[in-house]
Amino acid sequence: MEIRDIKRIYFLGIGGIGMSALARYFNAGGVRVSGYDKTETALTKKLETEGIAIHFEDNIEFIDTRAELVVYTPAIPKDHKELNYFLQNNYPMAKRSEVLGAITNSSYNICIAGTHGKTTTSTMVAHILRHSGYGCNAFLGGISVNYDTNFWPQASSRESKKNVSVVEADEYDRSFLKLSPDIAIISSMDPDHLDIYGTAENMEQAFIDFSARIKPGGLLLSKYGLKRTDDLEGGEHLTFHLHNENASVYAANIKMIIGSYRFDVMMQYWELKDVVLHMGGLHNIENMIAAISVAHYLGIDNDKIRDAVEAFRGVKRRFEYILKNEEQVMVDDYAHHPEELRALISGAKELFPGKKCTVVFQPHLFSRTNDLADGFAETLDLADEVILLPIYPARELPIEGVSSYMILDKMKCAHKMVLEKEELLDWIKNNKTVLLITAGAGDIDTLVEPIKGILIT
Numbered sequence: 174m175e176i177r178d179i180k181r182i183y184f185l186g187i188g189g190i191g192m193s194a195l196a197r198y199f200n201a202g203g204v205r206v207s208g209y210d211k212t213e214t215a216l217t218k219k220l221e222t223e224g225i226a227i228h229f230e231d232n233i234e235f236i237d238t239r240a241e242l243v244v245y246t247p248a249i250p251k252d253h254k255e256l257n258y259f260l261q262n263n264y265p266m267a268k269r270s271e272v273l274g275a276i277t278n279s280s281y282n283i284c285i286a287g288t289h290g291k292t293t294t295s296t297m298v299a300h301i302l303r304h305s306g307y308g309c310n311a312f313l314g315g316i317s318v319n320y321d322t323n324f325w326p327q328a329s330s331r332e333s334k335k336n337v338s339v340v341e342a343d344e345y346d347r348s349f350l351k352l353s354p355d356i357a358i359i360s361s362m363d364p365d366h367l368d369i370y371g372t373a374e375n376m377e378q379a380f381i382d383f384s385a386r387i388k389p390g391g392l393l394l395s396k397y398g399l400k401r402t403d404d405l406e407g408g409e410h411l412t413f414h415l416h417n418e419n420a421s422v423y424a425a426n427i428k429m430i431i432g433s434y435r436f437d438v439m440m441q442y443w444e445l446k447d448v449v450l451h452m453g454g455l456h457n458i459e460n461m462i463a464a465i466s467v468a469h470y471l472g473i474d475n476d477k478i479r480d481a482v483e484a485f486r487g488v489k490r491r492f493e494y495i496l497k498n499e500e501q502v503m504v505d506d507y508a509h510h511p512e513e514l515r516a517l518i519s520g521a522k523e524l525f526p527g528k529k530c531t532v533v534f535q536p537h538l539f540s541r542t543n544d545l546a547d548g549f550a551e552t553l554d555l556a557d558e559v560i561l562l563p564i565y566p567a568r569e570l571p572i573e574g575v576s577s578y579m580i581l582d583k584m585k586c587a588h589k590m591v592l593e594k595e596e597l598l599d600w601i602k603n604n605k606t607v608l609l610i611t612a613g614a615g616d617i618d619t620l621v622e623p624i625k626g627i628l629i630t
Contacts, residue, residue, distance in 0.1 A: 176275045181205040181239050181240050184243075185246065186207065186246035195542070198324055207236075216567065228337050236258065241265065252545040268346075270348035270350075270351040283338070284356070285339070285342055287344075289347070289360070289363070289516075292315040294492060297463075298464045304484055308473060310339070312328050314343065318493070346369055352386065357393050357394070359405065361399070380405075385407070387407035389408065392407070392409050392410075396413060397412035397423075418439075421440060422438060423438075435450075449482065450485065452486075455516075457520075461485075496629070502525055502608045504517075504611075507612070508614075511545055525608050531609050533559075533560045534562070536562075536564045537615050539566060539575045546583060553589075560591075562597065563576070578591060
């Protein structure tokens with residue numbers, strides 16, 4: 174069955190950020206969409222207001238038995254009742270990556286990959302294309318603050334009739350190898366998902382394989398200095414970097430302006446002066462350099478690019494300001510890898526020098542904690558004070574001997590502790606914080622509003 178012919182579709186794990194973007198795509202096209210997820214969230218509530226039926230109990234009585242396609246995520250456990258019902262009754266089934274690959278099979282694709290940076294960069298690219306009128310379908314791994322969604326159709330742009338898709342290319346489960354990029358960005362290849370890949374070398378090879386999927390005559394844009402850069406394939410190959418002039422494109426004359434930045438973008442035969450980005454973190458200038466490079470490659474006018482960047486309001490949970498005033502700053506971020514945390518903490522301390530930096534971090538996955546405990550400890554030591562929450566297990570069962578104390582015991586920071594969520598809220602009530610960062614990919618986001626409520630009272 175062709176994707177465009179589907180009238181009813183069912184999602185197992187519909188509340189996932191990538192799954193929900195697909196659900197929104199089909200819903201926008203008039204398809205009857207329904208699904209299951211384990212937990213009700215702000216995102217699932219939003220999907221329901223958009224007309225998508227969702228339930229939260231693994232019960233075959235609630236499924237759509239007339240579904241013409243069932244989309245599932247690898248995070249669904251093998252003993253899941255609904256999953257097994259669909260398998261035993263021979264329903265057409267596909268992974269999210271396969272459906273995304275089929276949707277974008279006939280479009281001009283801008284695919285953004287990297288163990289970190291891909292969500293923000295994808296959203297930046299898609300925003301510039303939409304704001305400038307160039308247009309695109311956007312399949313994002315985060316919620317754009319400008320548009321309050323992780324998906325929008327081509328028709329949302331003011332002028333364009335182009336068939337262009339901006340896609341976050343996820344390396345988990347080798348999903349991005351289902352995509353066929355015309356333009357590909359690779360922001361990073363640091364070790365992650367070793368439960369899937371086994372070794373860092375295997376994961377790096379997957380990125381090399383991804384680059385080889387670039388269509389003839391396409392563009393590869395990779396961060397300058399990436400390990401195994403010479404092994405990356407594709408058509409024209411450009412590099413980007415925050416400030417290294419050996420890269421094909423980089424930033425110059427960076428100035429900080431009350432939590433924002435002004436900078437110039439430099440290429441050999443082109444420059445874009447006085448770009449303003451209202452988003453914290455020098456790493457986000459680097460992400461925006463990649464996005465601007467794509468826009469320039471597509472021929473978008475300089476003034477339209479500059480206007481779009483200044484209008485960009487960020488991505489929810491990517492260096493997102495929850496509070497920002499002279500007395501107190503609170504930043505929330507999805508960071509769940511040591512290098513992401515390093516960029517987050519360093520960026521915040523640089524923007525707000527002299528302020529005591531308190532980080533609340535919730536490790537995500539037992540396997541990632543076990544693999545990267547040394548890196549987490551080293552990075553968290555950049556903060557003045559660290560509070561660790563218990564590990565968020567997500568799809569995993571506990572691993573003996575692996576807990577948040579594994580990180581804590583390796584840290585040199587004098588002010589460190591492990592607290593339960595309830596204990597954290599009590600601690601914040603009784604302790605003054607000046608620069609507070611909450612970080613993690615689990616359910617720490619549910620604490621953001623309660624913490625904010627405490628801080629502003």
